[in-house]
Amino acid sequence: METKKVIILGGSSGIGKATADRFAKEGYRVFIGSSNRRKGNDVCAALVGEGHRAFEVDVRNSEHIGELAKWIETEVGGFDVLVNSVGVSQGMPALESEFEQWDNALQVMLYGTVKSCRLLVPLLKDGGRVIHITSIHRNRVENGSSAYGMAKAAITQFTRSLALELAPRGILANTVAPGFICTPMSIKAHGNELESDWFRDNYIKYNHLPLKRPGMPEEVAGVVWFLAGSDASYMTGSVVTVDGGLMITF
Numbered sequence: 001m002e003t004k005k006v007i008i009l010g011g012s013s014g015i016g017k018a019t020a021d022r023f024a025k026e027g028y029r030v031f032i033g034s035s036n037r038r039k040g041n042d043v044c045a046a047l048v049g050e051g052h053r054a055f056e057v058d059v060r061n062s063e064h065i066g067e068l069a070k071w072i073e074t075e076v077g078g079f080d081v082l083v084n085s086v087g088v089s090q091g092m093p094a095l096e097s098e099f100e101q102w103d104n105a106l107q108v109m110l111y112g113t114v115k116s117c118r119l120l121v122p123l124l125k126d127g128g129r130v131i132h133i134t135s136i137h138r139n140r141v142e143n144g145s146s147a148y149g150m151a152k153a154a155i156t157q158f159t160r161s162l163a164l165e166l167a168p169r170g171i172l173a174n175t176v177a178p179g180f181i182c183t184p185m186s187i188k189a190h191g192n193e194l195e196s197d198w199f200r201d202n203y204i205k206y207n208h209l210p211l212k213r214p215g216m217p218e219e220v221a222g223v224v225w226f227l228a229g230s231d232a233s234y235m236t237g238s239v240v241t242v243d244g245g246l247m248i249t250f
Helices: 014-025 037-046 062-076 099-123 146-169 197-205 217-228
Strands: 005-009 029-034 053-056 079-084 124-133 172-178 239-242
Touching (some): 005 099, 014 029, 014 037, 014 217, 029 037, 062 099, 079 099, 124 146, 146 172, 172 217
Parallel strands (some): 005 029, 005 079, 124 172, 172 239
């Protein structure tokens, strides 16, 4: 049986890294796209199995994505699952920030997602899967996170469009929406927000987070793996929330 293959954009850190580890343990060949090639290589070197490879991919750069697509087409012919876990978290005011800085979140997460799909999905095998990591910010608002929230909301809607357009090929497209997850993105200038008094008081002491803890990247990776498998064969255009119950409270 031919070994299945997965492309994980943003696979050198956080949720993407945990997803790469899960797919490798399940027998997949893993191809990591990361803006930091060295970190991608380090992740690949630690994965179980053989044939894994890292590529330098800044998703704002169509040439980078095109080089990955060309290698896939030439060397392996196609692939089975596309996971997009690329993200940036740069809080800034909606009106009083430099537009280029504010717009970077959309250039990376929204337009990077669109560019990646346009170049890579044609190489995805019929019956394959597209899985995007969005966020509970897709329909929640936080000060300084307008661009981030807009990008995540747009990715969710874009994925629904993919679900409709790719259905004739049997390709399923879904999203995973994490809440507070222990990743490097949780580290802000003032420290780890998940270890702060603000987090403990608001989300643990006053019960706004029912499970009273942040999630681990592996817990999100498990849901990504589920969406890539046969048990999710009748799911497309869906959003699976992984937030410890945060969105059921008020």
